[in-house]
Amino acid sequence: MALIVQKYGGSSLATIECIQAVARRISQTKKEGNDLVVVVSAMGKTTDDLLKLATEITPHPHKRELDMLLSSGERVSMSLLSMALHHLGQCSISFTGSQSGIVTDTSHTEAKILEIRATRIKEELARGKIVIVAGFQGVSIEKEVTTLGRGGSDITAVALAVELKADQCEFYKDVDGVYTQDPKQYPHAQKMKTCRYEAVLEMAEQGAKLLHADAVRFAQKHALPLYIASSFDDSLGTYIGNS
Numbered sequence: 001m002a003l004i005v006q007k008y009g010g011s012s013l014a015t016i017e018c019i020q021a022v023a024r025r026i027s028q029t030k031k032e033g034n035d036l037v038v039v040v041s042a043m044g045k046t047t048d049d050l051l052k053l054a055t056e057i058t059p060h061p062h063k064r065e066l067d068m069l070l071s072s073g074e075r076v077s078m079s080l081l082s083m084a085l086h087h088l089g090q091c092s093i094s095f096t097g098s099q100s101g102i103v104t105d106t107s108h109t110e111a112k113i114l115e116i117r118a119t120r121i122k123e124e125l126a127r128g129k130i131v132i133v134a135g136f137q138g139v140s141i142e143k144e145v146t147t148l149g150r151g152g153s154d155i156t157a158v159a160l161a162v163e164l165k166a167d168q169c170e171f172y173k174d175v176d177g178v179y180t181q182d183p184k185q186y187p188h189a190q191k192m193k194t195c196r197y198e199a200v201l202e203m204a205e206q207g208a209k210l211l212h213a214d215a216v217r218f219a220q221k222h223a224l225p226l227y228i229a230s231s232f233d234d235s236l237g238t239y240i241g242n243s
């Protein structure tokens with residue numbers, strides 16, 4: 001039995017149908033005998049929409065309030081996903097970043113994770129539950145809600161996987177793996193079965209929307225195996241590691 005952390009991005013959770021499909025995939029992984037922690041982003045373009053609302057009120061929203069607002073996006077997706085899992089007969093529970101024990105510094109909208117006190121997650125896993133965690137957020141050492149910067153739920157997933165000593169951290173996305181070149185620009189680009197951290201890091205730093213660079217760096221530091229695949233089909237994705 002393995003402990004797997006799965007992360008689903010916004011486009012994989014954009015509609016109720018997407019959320020139901022994600023719930024079926026999670027349920028399948030659980031039935032295969034794995035323990036599962038699932039990190040979610042906000043549905044579709046929710047974070048952009050919330051940001052737009054804030055800037056319609058003021059061009060310079062107060063960063064604490066912005067974090068209160070933006071963190072709500074992931075609360076919507078985590079609770080709906082947990083409900084979808086209940087509907088499939090699975091036992092699951094959703095947690096905010098704060099409930100998950102993700103402690104950050106005090107830099108609102110670009111907070112860094114300082115430590116993870118994963119007691120509640122471990123307790124629920126021990127009860128056999130699937131734990132759904134809101135990505136991109138935590139609680140500061142001053143007990144305020146913080147967010148980790150755009151695309152930060154990749155960081156949540158990797159940091160949790162390292163803390164929980166997960167066997168693998170899987171990312172389900174609207175791209176189905178790592179390619180030799182950008183498949184949108186180069187139709188003959190080949191999907192790689194395996195890929196080194198350095199290569200993915202280079203792509204991330206050049207702006208490829210594959211994985212957050214900080215997440216890849218952290219995974220590399222801890223030799224955490226990563227896997228990127230499509231959330232829309234079952235084709236084999238790309239394993240990322242040291243070889």
Ligand code: ASP
Pocket residue numbers: 009010041042047048073135136149150151152153154
């Ligand atoms: N929802 C947040 C964003 O759009 C976090 C994430 O997607 O990783 O930036």
Ligand code: MG
Pocket residue numbers: 009010041042044047151
């Ligand atoms: Mg997002």
